[in-house]
Amino acid sequence: AQKITQTQPGMFVQEKEAVTLDCTYDTSDPSYGLFWYKQPSSGEMIFLIYQGSYDQQNATEGRYSLNFQKARKSANLVISASQLGDSAMYFCAMREANRGSTLGRLYFGRGTQLTVWP
């Protein structure tokens, strides 16, 4: 079973609008961390935002926020006021804390290609 599911292969948004990128996850570990990475066309992986399973508040980092719905096992990334430079591939990922042999492994979704148009 997929640990991380991103159901949107591609998304389009107009500059200055907000956009939500979906991510659902699957784990039975009570302690886990959720990450979003951005991969621009240059190829590097850029860390954007983190949410811990025990965090009461949704994480925010500048224009990025994470809509964390624990019961639904979803961790959607919200980008406010999109900019042309936000055009990139976005990956959701999860790290489990207490899973024995899988400890320390990072599971990725297949990614969402975001295109911001003027």
Added chain:
Amino acid sequence: NAGVTQTPKFQVLKTGQSMTLQCAQDMNHEYMSWYRQDPGMGLRLIHYSVGAGITDQGEVPNGYNVSRSTTEDFPLRLLSAAPSQTSVYFCASTREGASNYGYTFGSGTRLTVV
């Protein structure tokens, strides 16, 4: 600068050739991993290590070998390259412990096997 260093950045191999992708980190991270990225597939784990002398297989280990003789280095070996190994390879490292510690990624190696 502290971080994860991958070499080479680009490589073209002929089918059947062997090569080693190098990965080094200077953050004293216990965990190191190799991923491959293919279009539409996200990043898939090849091999990982939880410390010097300890390695294990990930999702797609066939055709690759690893070893970890030091904390800093985690090379990935292709023994006999195949066109199916054409991909972008990322090395990543993280600290042992809580799940809130993120991964640091290298800049990637784009490998083409012809």
